[in-house]
Amino acid sequence: MKDEEKRSLILAYLNAYNSFDIEGMIKLLHADIVFKNIAAGEVNTQTTGREEFRQLAEQSKAFFTSRQQDPSNFNFTGDQVSVDISYQGVLAIDLPNGLKVGETLKLSGRSEFGFKDGLLIAISDYS
Numbered sequence: 001m002k003d004e005e006k007r008s009l010i011l012a013y014l015n016a017y018n019s020f021d022i023e024g025m026i027k028l029l030h031a032d033i034v035f036k037n038i039a040a041g042e043v044n045t046q047t048t049g050r051e052e053f054r055q056l057a058e059q060s061k062a063f064f065t066s067r068q069q070d071p072s073n074f075n076f077t078g079d080q081v082s083v084d085i086s087y088q089g090v091l092a093i094d095l096p097n098g099l100k101v102g103e104t105l106k107l108s109g110r111s112e113f114g115f116k117d118g119l120l121i122a123i124s125d126y127s
Contacts, residue, residue, distance in 0.1 A: 082113075
């Protein structure tokens, strides 16, 4: 894939994510997608395959009334792309860390994307 095609695929995925469009996200994923969320250097969530990803996406959808991932600084290296991400979401539930319904969770980090057959084969979110 060309870099611009990778960028377009990432932006389509993020647009679907921001819109809570799970089907829109799934159609961009390779059947063998591996998703990881890494916080403070520890993997706290991992899925393999579209169905596990779908289940996690459905669960996560219930946590927020709105959410937004804003990408910047795309770094292309072979079949990998690293993107700086600013994230904010308005909570739909109380969280164990003390954040309450209606409060805004803000994070910054990066996401790394891998590609196969014109689809996303790997997504790792770091915060």
